[in-house]
Amino acid sequence: MQRYFCKGKKGNEFILEKSDYFHIEKVMRMKEKDQIEVVYNKDVYLCELNNFHVFQLEKLDKKEQIEPEISLIIPLLKEQKMDYILQKATELGVTRIIPTVMERSIIKVTEEKEEKKLIRWTKICKEASEQSMRTQIPIITKIHHFQDFQNLEGVKFICSTREKENNIKKLLTKHKNCDKMYIVVGPEGGLSEKEEANLVKMGFVPVSLGTRILRVETVPLFLLSIINYQNME
Amino acid sequence: MQRYFCKGKKGNEFILEKSDYFHIEKVMRMKEKDQIEVVYNKDVYLCELNNFHVFQLEKLDKKEQIEPEISLIIPLLKEQKMDYILQKATELGVTRIIPTVMERSIIKVTEEKEEKKLIRWTKICKEASEQSMRTQIPIITKIHHFQDFQNLEGVKFICSTREKENNIKKLLTKHKNCDKMYIVVGPEGGLSEKEEANLVKMGFVPVSLGTRILRVETVPLFLLSIINYQNME
Numbered sequence: 001m002q003r004y005f006c007k008g009k010k011g012n013e014f015i016l017e018k019s020d021y022f023h024i025e026k027v028m029r030m031k032e033k034d035q036i037e038v039v040y041n042k043d044v045y046l047c048e049l050n051n052f053h054v055f056q057l058e059k060l061d062k063k064e065q066i067e068p069e070i071s072l073i074i075p076l077l078k079e080q081k082m083d084y085i086l087q088k089a090t091e092l093g094v095t096r097i098i099p100t101v102m103e104r105s106i107i108k109v110t111e112e113k114e115e116k117k118l119i120r121w122t123k124i125c126k127e128a129s130e131q132s133m134r135t136q137i138p139i140i141t142k143i144h145h146f147q148d149f150q151n152l153e154g155v156k157f158i159c160s161t162r163e164k165e166n167n168i169k170k171l172l173t174k175h176k177n178c179d180k181m182y183i184v185v186g187p188e189g190g191l192s193e194k195e196e197a198n199l200v201k202m203g204f205v206p207v208s209l210g211t212r213i214l215r216v217e218t219v220p221l222f223l224l225s226i227i228n229y230q231n232m233e
Numbered sequence: 234m235q236r237y238f239c240k241g242k243k244g245n246e247f248i249l250e251k252s253d254y255f256h257i258e259k260v261m262r263m264k265e266k267d268q269i270e271v272v273y274n275k276d277v278y279l280c281e282l283n284n285f286h287v288f289q290l291e292k293l294d295k296k297e298q299i300e301p302e303i304s305l306i307i308p309l310l311k312e313q314k315m316d317y318i319l320q321k322a323t324e325l326g327v328t329r330i331i332p333t334v335m336e337r338s339i340i341k342v343t344e345e346k347e348e349k350k351l352i353r354w355t356k357i358c359k360e361a362s363e364q365s366m367r368t369q370i371p372i373i374t375k376i377h378h379f380q381d382f383q384n385l386e387g388v389k390f391i392c393s394t395r396e397k398e399n400n401i402k403k404l405l406t407k408h409k410n411c412d413k414m415y416i417v418v419g420p421e422g423g424l425s426e427k428e429e430a431n432l433v434k435m436g437f438v439p440v441s442l443g444t445r446i447l448r449v450e451t452v453p454l455f456l457l458s459i460i461n462y463q464n465m466e
Binding site for chain 1: 443458466
């Protein structure tokens with residue numbers, strides 16, 4: 001069933017985005033009494049269309065497995081790669097995406113452009129969340145710098161091409177059932193030695209992802225896939 | 234270092250594809266005595282350019298971890314999704330990709346078009362293999378039908394949305410260190426009950442991929458990621 005995230009509720013009616021009403025009427029071509037699922041405060045409701053207003057029929061018992069809470073710290077990338085990471089990471093259950101300025105990233109985002117980008121990125125994650133039937137939309141934060149990551153609580157690690165001993169499997173096995181993770185993915189060309197050293201000072205652990213050479217946009221998928229796998233019963 | 238797969242060797246000279254010579258000269262703008270890596274019969278050689286001919290300097294000791302041998306049986310998909318699977322699956326170490334006619338796949342490929350497609354698909358895998366420093370290019374087979382998969386040797390399973398008990402983790406744990414896998418990924422809308430039943434008769438085991446709802450093009454990446462992870466030391 002088609003699922004939408006809603007921004008508010010008036011009595012028994014859920015208030016969706018304009019674009020969602022358009023999607024329901026023009027794209028999905030729905031009719032009177034057609035049913036959709038609406039997510040409100042992470043709860044899922046079975047709803048019915050009435051003159052293209054959305055009314056609650058019943059609350060459904062659909063919960064998403066949201067542990068651990070995963071924050072991806074990623075470089076600024078070309079639009080296509082960025083969109084791709086946002087969409088796939090959402091599908092694979094990411095909690096938070098933190099675009100971060102990194103030395104070897106060639107992409108710059110000016111302050112004027114940042115707000116536009118954030119709106120666009122959030123829209124991509126909302127749509128991906130609806131398609132993959134999530135009950136929460138990942139948070140895309142404003143653009144950060146590494147110095148913002150002092151004193152974060154949780155398991156913190158860097159995907160490092162320098163690290164040879166400690167690999168992701170050892171780390172995830174050690175921190176099984178942790179409830180919070182911060183993961184740094186470097187740009188093409190990797191993090192600079194200085195960046196990596198500073199992150200280590202802040203308590204981030206460098207880990208190898210194994211012998212395969214992965215593109216930047218593949219790394220978040222690889223990580224989220226194995227974290228999902230790790231947490232499977 | 235830039236890596237190319239070569240099609241032949243004459244004494245000390247490696248013979249590349251025309252497009253590779255073009256890439257070396259016009260795209261990479263390489264000069265006399267510049268060095269590249271050439272893969273020949275799964276071995277890697279350090280080479281030097283001499284008047285845009287490629288001459289062996291020394292054989293390098295670079296081996297790719299190629300176990301287990303993974304064959305992906307995938308539906309015919311829209312070009313963009315197909316390209317995407319080919320590229321990412323190559324990056325993540327797939328051995329063989331078997332495009333297969335499936336009931337609910339909307340894409341049809343005529344015999345005349347099949348050859349063109351295969352050339353295109355193979356080119357994508359060659360380039361992805363070079364970029365991800367593999368020592369072998371995945372094999373893209375001609376288009377198959379399910380009845381071709383009688384009597385395959387190895388661990389054979391279906392990614393099934395119907396299966397609730399047996400999941401991918403149980404299966405991979407059970408078959409740790411297996412050397413051959415055949416994995417069926419269904420189209421949008423999944424395999425039909427009939428298709429799944431027939432595959433089960435042929436010895437394919439249905440497994441669940443967990444609670445996340447993944448797009449068809451995400452499934453091969455998810456699978457290859459966790460198989461790489463499973464085989465990590």
